[in-house]
Amino acid sequence: MAGSSTRIRRLLADELDNCCEEDVEQRLDELRTLAETAFNDDSTRPVFAVLGNETRYRLARVLAVTDEELCVCELEPLVDVSESAVSHALSDLVDAGLVARRKDGNWRYYEATALAETLFETVDQREPTDE
Template identity: 65%
Template sequence: MVPSTDRLRRLIADEIGECCEEDVEQRLDDLDSLAERATTDRLDRDRKTMAALGSETRHRIARLLVTADDALCVCELQPLVDVSESAISHALSDLVDAGLVSRDRRGKWRYYESTGRAERVFAALDAAGDDE
C-alpha cells in the first residue's frame, strides 16, 4: 500500500506557493535520505540503555557510579539505595548488559564502575536539563 501524498502536497504548496509532482518526489527523496541517516545499527543498544535507566533503582545506581571517584561494591551501594542487595545485584547486571557499568572481580568481591558511555549519557542529560 502506497501512502497518500495529499497532505505532503498541501504542505509543499503552503511552503512554496504551488506544488508539482517533481516537488513531491524531491521531498520524498529528502525524507528517505533522512530516514537512512537516522537509522543506525545502534538502535538496539540505545533502546537497552534507555530501558536500563527507566527504573528508579538502576538510574540511581548508575548516577552514583558516574559520580563516584572509585569503583564500588554492592555492599557499598546498599546503604545508598533503599533496596535489597539482591535487587542491587540484579540492577547492576542490567546496567552491565546495557553497557553503562563495568564489573571487576577482586578476590571474592565484585566492584562496579561507570563506563564512558554512562558518563556521556549523564553529561547529556545534565546539559539538557540546563535548557529548562
C-alpha cells in the same frame, strides 16, 4: 501513509507556494533515507533504553558521580530495592556499556564507564529550556 503524505503535501504547499505529487514523493524519499541513516547502526538505543528504568538510572548516576568503585551491598541502600534487583540492574548497565564490573573474591565492584561519565556530564551542562 496516506495521512502522512496528505500532511506533507500541505506542509510543502505552504513552504513552496506550489506543490505537486513529485515534490511529495521526493520529500518522502528523503525522509526514508534519513530514517535508514538514523536507525542503520542504532548502537545507542540500549544505552538510552536501560536508563529508562528508575533503579538503573539511579545506579548509573551514582556510579558516574563517585570516584570509587562500589560493591552491590553499598549500592542497595541507595535505591531501596533488593540486592538481587540491584545485581540484575547492574548487569543490564554492564551490557549497555555504562558500567564496568570487577570481581574480587566473593565481592563484585562496579564503576561507571567513560561513556556513562560523558553522558551525564553532557546532560548536566545543557542549558535549561523555558517551556
